[in-house]
Amino acid sequence: MVNKADSSNRRLNAYDFYELGMGEPFPISAVHGTGTGDLLDALVASFPKSEEPEEDESVKIAIVGKPNVGKSSLLNQLLGEERSIVSPIPGTTRDAIDTKIDYEGLDVTLIDTAGIRRRGRIDPGVEKYSVLRSLRAIERADVALLVVDATTGLTAQDAHIAGFILESWKSAVVIVNKWDVVVKDTYTMTNFTHHIREELNFMDYVPVLFISAKTGLRVEQVLPMALRVQEERLVHLSTSQLNIVLQNAQDKHPAPAHAGRQLKIYYGTQVRNNPPTFLLYANEPKLSHFTYMRFLENELRKVYPYLGTPIRFVVRPRH
Ligand SMILES: Nc1nc2c(ncn2[C@@H]2O[C@H](COP(=O)(O)OP(=O)(O)OP(=O)(O)O)[C@@H](O)[C@H]2O)c(=O)[nH]1
Ligand SMILES: [Mg+2]
Numbered sequence: 001m002v003n004k005a006d007s008s009n010r011r012l013n014a015y016d017f018y019e020l021g022m023g024e025p026f027p028i029s030a031v032h033g034t035g036t037g038d039l040l041d042a043l044v045a046s047f048p049k050s051e052e053p054e055e056d057e058s059v060k061i062a063i064v065g066k067p068n069v070g071k072s073s074l075l076n077q078l079l080g081e082e083r084s085i086v087s088p089i090p091g092t093t094r095d096a097i098d099t100k101i102d103y104e105g106l107d108v109t110l111i112d113t114a115g116i117r118r119r120g121r122i123d124p125g126v127e128k129y130s131v132l133r134s135l136r137a138i139e140r141a142d143v144a145l146l147v148v149d150a151t152t153g154l155t156a157q158d159a160h161i162a163g164f165i166l167e168s169w170k171s172a173v174v175i176v177n178k179w180d181v182v183v184k185d186t187y188t189m190t191n192f193t194h195h196i197r198e199e200l201n202f203m204d205y206v207p208v209l210f211i212s213a214k215t216g217l218r219v220e221q222v223l224p225m226a227l228r229v230q231e232e233r234l235v236h237l238s239t240s241q242l243n244i245v246l247q248n249a250q251d252k253h254p255a256p257a258h259a260g261r262q263l264k265i266y267y268g269t270q271v272r273n274n275p276p277t278f279l280l281y282a283n284e285p286k287l288s289h290f291t292y293m294r295f296l297e298n299e300l301r302k303v304y305p306y307l308g309t310p311i312r313f314v315v316r317p318r319h
Helices: 008-020 036-045 071-079 126-140 156-167 188-199 219-232 239-252 290-303
Strands: 059-064 097-103 106-112 143-149 171-177 208-210 265-272 277-282 312-317
Touching: 059 071, 059 126, 059 219, 071 097, 071 106, 071 143, 071 171, 071 219, 106 219, 126 156, 143 156, 143 219, 156 171, 171 188, 171 219, 188 208, 208 219, 239 265, 239 290, 265 312, 290 312
Parallel strands: 059 106, 059 143, 143 171, 171 208, 277 312
Antiparallel strands: 097 106, 265 277
């Protein structure tokens, strides 16, 4: 770190410090703040990447969704007591609240979060902070309960949160709340499910529950479903099972050729779980286009559904 690098002249000279042989010099000014961002980036990049699980071994379930959809009401129903503040003013819960419970002998942490506002509509200050807390809650969780409001239908903002859950490789259950106020006929639930499947077509493996956090309707199904989805993260598929799927899929529908070249997957193996991650060896990984990988994923899910859980393919070359 080369301090007091205030003028552009000094900034240039700072590079003389390369000669010290102590690695890259960072010209900064502690007074003016110049260069400190780069220094921080480099510092953070040098931290060891810890994959170690938190000491807390409990199953972590985050309750996420837009403001006012009923996240805190759901938490209260799950706990059977008024633990977090329920109010009709959007954005009441500013911080994530962790509640540890013992569910039939299993340690579970429920994380109630502040609502996630759509990007660009976040007020500065506290609102922004609470959004970051929500996204962090998803990162800390194993399973996210995505609570949506039945009275408004699924919005772009809900889909955005779902996208974030998927990007973080977390499992999800969609909870359609306030089902008590919906005027229903025989088809309402089917139509609503269809609507969700369409809007969240990148996540068609998620289970959907229709509940009322107010009346308690089907709330008793929420935790069993969340825990079932969590177990799917730990499923291990044998190499032989996986290769049968890969072979059959390619026989049924070979990868389309691009400029005369065609992806050929030779074999695969599950290298990780939580979530299930498959290493596939192929002739040319760069030929693995999204649509074909999606097809393979769907074929795999026909054999093992991985309810509510994303699965990951990593394609490597084998010459
Ligand atoms: N009719 C009906 N109203 C509900 C239901 N669940 C919640 N509400 C109402 O919706 C409003 C918001 O509920 P909260 O539980 O505070 O919502 P939240 O998602 O935690 O809101 P923020 O923390 O502010 O993001 C309150 O007026 C609740 O009474 C439900 O199932 N049915
Ligand atoms: Mg709340």
